Amino acid sequence: MKMTDNPLIIAANQLNKTVAGFKVLAREYYFDVILSVHFCPECGGRIVMTGSSECRCECGNVFDPTLAFQKSTCCERRLRRKTLHYVCSDCGNVVPSLFLFNERLFDKAYFREMAGKSRARAARQKQEMGRILAESRSDVLLLTDEPRLKSITGLLEDLDDFIGTPAPEPDFLRLDSDSVFRMADYRTHILHVVGDDCLMFSDIGPLVDDLRRDRVWRFITLIFMQNDREVMLTQYGNDFLVEAAR
Ligand SMILES: [Zn+2]
Ligand SMILES: [Zn+2]
Incomplete structure (x- = not known):
């Protein structure tokens, strides 16, 4: 009998699917509740979640609700967005966002920029290495990217x-x-x-x-x-x- 025909495995897979479905519903419910008390800072309209700590209003305003609505528990101050988390703008404590549900903050723009810089640096190093090798007429292989x-x-x-x-x-x-x-x-x-x-x-x-x-x-x-x-x-x-x- 194949493992995938085992009734226990079939039942376990079914359970996994049910749990995954439940998580989706729980997330929807969570944001229904939390967004019911928050409104668009521009027009006062209703907002919906559109990403990891990103929401949108009917008026077209797209913004980060953690920055707009949440205050730090330590100093009651606005939060500041770091690459992968939020911190208190006063004391720098890490503050978990109320607007992330089992998700991670992921700053694509930041990572793109960093990756671009890192590639530019590697290209410069390679060029520099080529120049040094050409000058010394050496045929030694040097690895710059370990x-x-x-x-x-x-x-x-x-x-x-x-x-x-x-x-x-x-x-x-x-x-x-x-x-x-x-x-x-x-x-x-x-x-x-x-x-x-x-x-x-x-x-x-x-x-x-x-x-x-x-x-x-x-x-x-x-x-x-x-x-x-x-x-x-x-x-x-x-x-x-x-x-x-x-
Ligand atoms: Zn609005
Ligand atoms: Zn603080």
């Missing part, structure tokens, strides 16, 4: 595991489709979620239930996609930004 895989927690170990994994079993021995790496599926998935925009590696949803394996497969696919100039990857601490290459 990969920093170590800074992504656990990824090296996962990659080691992956390399040490025995070759996939023949079809008739396979338990479920989760045990086979299908790069084409990952590529389609990544192209779909990234679109012509950008997002963080950690925000790309998994394709298989084994999250460790999924992370490795996602990562390997991205490396190939970067090589094919389909995406651009820029590292930020222990995560990296995935941008559509245009």
Whole structure:
């Protein structure tokens, strides 16, 4: 019997779907309640959520409700928006936004700018290196962009595991489709979620239930996609930004 025919697995999948549906409803309900007491600062009209801490009024006014409505609990001051969170504008304490429901603040403009700067810097370094090499007529290969895989927690170990994994079993021995790496599926998935925009590696949803394996497969696919100039990857601490290459 295949794993996917197991009644318990079928029931568990059904439960997952129900929970996901419930989360959507809970989010809608939460914002219905919270937006019922807030109105457009421009015209006093009703507002709807249109993104992560972003809302829109019928009058066309699009704004950040956390900045417009929320005060810090520490100093009762307006909040200031940082790249991935909000802080009290007086003392700098981190303040969780009331207008994010199980979501992350993600400043696309900031990451685009940072990624652009980082690419410009890399291009300058490469040019400079080319100049130095030409001057010294050296044929030594110097790597200026050293990969920093170590800074992504656990990824090296996962990659080691992956390399040490025995070759996939023949079809008739396979338990479920989760045990086979299908790069084409990952590529389609990544192209779909990234679109012509950008997002963080950690925000790309998994394709298989084994999250460790999924992370490795996602990562390997991205490396190939970067090589094919389909995406651009820029590292930020222990995560990296995935941008559509245009
Ligand atoms: Zn308005
Ligand atoms: Zn404060």
